[in-house]
Amino acid sequence: MALVVAFLVGTQVRSPWESAIANSHADPLVTAEVTTRSLGPRTTPVTGRVRLGTDQTVLAMGTDPQVVTGVQHGAGELLMPGQVLATVSGRPVIALDLPFPLYRDVLPGDEGDDVRVLQQALAALGFYTGTVDGRYGEGTARAIEALYAGAGASAPSPSAEADALVAAAEDAVAEALAAESTSSSDTGAPDGPTAAAVSARAVADARTDLTEARFAALTPLPMSEVTRVGAEGATVLTVAGVGTVLGEDPLATLRSGSPSVTARVDAAQVTAFEIGSTVQTTKVGDPGVAHEATVVAIGEFDTGGGDEGALPGRDITLSLDDATGLEDGSDILVTATGTAPAVEGLSVPVVALREDAGSTFVLRDAGGDGSGNSSAIGPEDRVDVDVLATNDGYAIVDAADLREGDRVVVSGSR
Template identity: 25%
Template sequence: MTGADSTDVEIERVIAPFPRRTAERRVKPFVILLSAVLALGAGWALATIFQSPTQRDAATAPPTSGPVLATVSTGNLVRQTDFSGSVVPENEESLSLAIPSGALRSVVTGRPVTQGMTVNTGQVLTEVNGRPVFVVQSAFPFYRDVGLGDQGPDVVAIQETLKHLGYSLNADGEFGAQTETAVREWYSRNEYTPATRDVDNESNLRASDSEQTDDGQQTGDASEVTRATSAAFVPFSEVVGVTILPSVSLSALPVGDAVGADGKTDIVLGSTTTIVTVEVVPADLTAIAQGSEVSIEIDGQVSTGTVSSIELSESPLQEESTIDRNESDEIPGTSIVTVIPSDPIQASHATVRVVASQIIVDQDALLVPTIAVIDRGDTNQVVIVRRSGGELTEVEVTVLGALDGITAILPSSPSSIQDGDQVRVGS
């Protein structure tokens, strides 16, 4: 053996025993674990083989049955019905603007009314053919030009508007020198030149003599009035009467659109006060009544409202011809329910949730699951109450009402069942 061979043999003697000892240490725990599992399995098998029939029946039998109980509570039975409602102005008014005298065509030339804009009495509503159209609160439409010497309710409406704007005059229905001066300033304040017409000196003098202020003082300077040859007036086409002010613009014509067409609406105004309207089918009319209070939910906020009216709204099918249709064949229409909110609602809230609550039982009754009430024949109903000792006792009750699986009961004896007791609903 050479020196090299002798060295290799020594290395092998040192290294070879090491892997064998490591493998032995890994195998021994595995063998022990396997032996334990086999021993347990064998024990279970032997225990199963040597079980008595009684033991096997007990192991496979279902658990012992017992009563299923529910807790008695106290409260009212209230049915809630949800509706989808729309916020609309309480009043709407459609306006058709007059064509200026002598104009071949009338168009909006400036100051267009924007949607949602608030309109107040005395302001310029829009501009037609370069001239202002003033809005005036009036119970009737204007029907003529109004100027010096004129009298009537239309004069009163203009005078009331001028007083609202801060002009000092008496709304006596007579268009005198004081009113004429206020009209001039009204136009000038809005950057327009008032329309004028020729008047004779005698009319000017009468107008000056007849007009007084609220405190009875004479107004105007007779010498100046008699020297005037023209006076300011309000043309029929430059004023429009609106029943309710302030109002909100719902729709209007833009600059460039023609106005004054027969049967055409130029501007639609709505009152600033709003209502909620709900369309209800006949089946749901029992859930809501005139005068009842409802809840109105908007963007997570809840307020209240009162049902003011319920009116039948004919469907398109009902508006068609009724030839060859018997009364029994009539198609039931929907109804429009109007709700007056207790707090103002902005018209921008197009849709809201309306909740109507219908009280089924309005007393503080005992409430149990409907399944807990047992019919014993005739008019006798009972519930089975579990006493503190665990025994079950039948208690005779009167059913006051039921709703959505809950029944309101009145026990024959007040002490026989109380809030917090438990009743059987099954077993």
């Protein structure tokens, strides 16, 4: 009997070794109490990347061979709308402020968005005063001629076929007028009035054909003679030298836009940055290269990932007035320098904050004591919060459904 009792007792007793094995598979729940505290602004730097502008490659287009015969704007110079970048095979490449590059030669009678933006660009330079209607007519052709004259270049010529049609139409008008004159002198003949009417109609038709031929022969705009820049121009980074025979190599590389910095920040950091606020930047590895920047945009929440394995958070964009000592793609430290007052309110540890595509939230412990004996966490325990400030590992939050003394989940699960 004693042996039986001893066996039963032994089956109910767990050794320390057995307890350790069981606990090694557990995911303990760690919670923290919601308290009231006051936090000052956070100044921990975040890492961003410099972009000195948007680079654009200018390719030579047109018939072969493409030979650089002149360079009007060299490397380091600012190319403005209406100016000539270079001449290729004797023809200019003129900069225009266009939202997209021309995708066809623009000819008289053409209609479309490309004609509309072309008219807008010419109007901005003071060359076009007509209605911006997206139709290439006489007013647009005259503006193109003024553009070339202003750039010190000869305007493009119509095609040989268009010129031939004009010449043929002019001859037809002359012949019709001569026939009309002859028929008018024979009005005494029985069929004289009928012949005169026929001649008059022939003259009218010939003049109509001439008008149409002259319209078709208005000044065109080859897309090979236009490159795109912004209203503030673009800096020439590289340009092929005179005598270069262009193949697949570009004619030039341009950079437009202002220097900027983009940095990814999480919910605990974004409150330190406000649009319009000034921040301090220092180059990673060279703290002597320091500049002030201005916060100009704060993006929507991004779940992260991608090719570079970005962390979840929001992208802040900064404008740099001075980029001395910085290269395109440089890593840079960004530190908020504002003197915002301390914020007081409900606080939770920063590590308790969670994010998804729509908002920032915490998980409230359903049991409330963090002992691991409370009921499982369910959807009702998600509490959306607005982060007002972060510092020293804590965040001040605004949440209608959160109270002082509540417990929020820091890590683990039930």
